[in-house]
Amino acid sequence: MYIIKVKGKAKIPDYIQLRDEQFVLIAYFRADRPLKDLHRYGLEGKETALAAVISELEFGKLRPLTI
Numbered sequence: 001m002y003i004i005k006v007k008g009k010a011k012i013p014d015y016i017q018l019r020d021e022q023f024v025l026i027a028y029f030r031a032d033r034p035l036k037d038l039h040r041y042g043l044e045g046k047e048t049a050l051a052a053v054i055s056e057l058e059f060g061k062l063r064p065l066t067i
Contacts, residue, residue: 001041003065005031005057016054018065043067 002019018027018041027041031054035047043050049067057063 001026001065002062003053003057004062005054005059007059014059016057019062 001021002023004017004019006015006017008014014031016027016029016031017025020026029035035050038044038047038050046067053065053067
């Protein structure tokens with residue numbers, strides 16, 4: 001699974017994208033909102049680790065998600 005942070009413009013907020021091994025979009029959520037429904041993506045119980053990864057991410061840099 002891969003993660004990327006997308007910079008919003010003007011009134012559009014920053015978003016996080018989760019992509020699978022073929023780079024197909026599997027999740028798309030706001031970076032500033034609490035993480036919900038992570039069980040859908042196999043990340044249940046990893047909210048704090050994912051929040052730490054999101055805070056470290058640079059905008060526009062695709063990186064493998066290893067948590």
